Amino acid sequence: MSDTQLPAVLAALDSARGETEASLMEWLRIPSISAQPVHAPDCRDAAAWLQRQLEALGFTVSLKDTPTHPVVIATHPGPGGDAPHVLIYGHYDVQPPEPLALWDSPPFEPVVTEGPRGRRIVARGAVDDKGQVLTWLAALRAWDKVAGGPPVRLTVLVEGEEEVGSPNLDAVLLAEKATLAADVALISDTNMWNPATPALTVSLRGMAYVQIDLRLGTRDLHSGLYGGSAGNALNLLTKVLGDLKDEHGRVNIPGFYDGVIEPGDNQRAEWAALGFDEAEFLGAQGLSVPGGEAGRHALERLWARPTADINGIWGGYTGDGSKTVIACEGHAKLSCRLVPGQEPEKIVEGIRQFVQARIPADATFEMQVFASTPGLSIPTESRYLAAARTALQDEFGKPAVLAGGGGSIPVVESLKRILGLDSLLMGFGLDDDQVHSPNEKFELACLHAGARSHARLMARLAAGD
Structure with a gap:
């Protein structure tokens, strides 16, 4: 059934693009800076905003208090039965915007500007992580409009301490272990390979x-x-x-x-075939001389060393x-x-x-x-990863790159250690989104492609792919 409904869901997403953008801008206006105690009320407001959005889609939602900022936990039975159960993770807190003088517009007054690739939203939190949360929230809205709800069972976990190291998240995972039980976790807080090529992150440092x-x-x-x-x-x-x-x-x-672990010859060949241009990568930051270990390919140094x-x-x-x-x-x-x-x-x-x-x-x-x-490797042979690869191939018309992640996403380790869950890291950011920097932005093309990709992934998972 989900396969036959998917075209209507995608059409609903396309017709609601303006609503999706307006919704994101509304959320971005809340200065949910977890590192600054003065913004604790704003963090609660950001959590309450998401609570209202999910309740409107038929989720049962609660705000779980921590010593600092609340965690949003929401559940939806979907079609019930033995449908796959997905835990979706995200975070509503954002980095401090300083230095303010380097912003072209106030960081919590989001604006849409024209860039080399088209329109983009500029604001603190635009891509990290409110914009990426909106990719799956928009998909849920479209499924609700067309089918009355998602085609899979869902649990949502959105915290407000990610930008300060998630000091209370493990305690929440332990306390809510039964509620958070699922088959797989889905996280959108990573990047695409480039604006036209999707990526699934399969390792993290x-x-x-x-x-x-x-x-x-x-x-x-x-x-x-x-x-x-x-x-x-x-x-x-x-x-x-x-x-x-x-x-x-x-x-x-x-x-x-x-x-x-040394990468195998096949892995090195795959990385070399991606055509990563380290000179361009460094040149965008005013650098020209690579650092790191001599004699290693750039992607090996970034992902596997x-x-x-x-x-x-x-x-x-x-x-x-x-x-x-x-x-x-x-x-x-x-x-x-x-x-x-x-x-x-x-x-x-x-x-x-x-x-x-x-x-x-x-x-x-x-x-x-x-x-x-510790560093983590994510299984590449699971049916959940296969479903994500199919969804991204269908949306972008080309295979997703199985990329390494040079950074750390501590929640992936916590979800594995406490809940026994592997994670799908399917993100839609770009290297030039200026995460944690002034003028953070999210390309609207990435926002909408991300929403469509999440809608496709839910259909694929429901179909048992």
């Missing part, structure tokens, strides 16, 4: 993120009185971190590459003018993107050993651990 707080001596010293005799914490810290990689770009942390990067370093005097001090403290933030096979706890311990082996006896340091999540 994990993360080990630490702060190193190094101390040498009891107080800052006058460089005229002690220079040449006393050690300098910043000199020491930068020397230690300068040894992070060798001349070939390999990371020197002990045991860093233990468990890393671990990295280590200094994210910030400070200490001593950093104010206006000069102050000739020998610093007694130095601080640095260090992140490692991890691939499947690496154990985050061992990487953190390796960082500790790396620093300890390079400091003198009178230096001490502490490490704060902010993140420790």
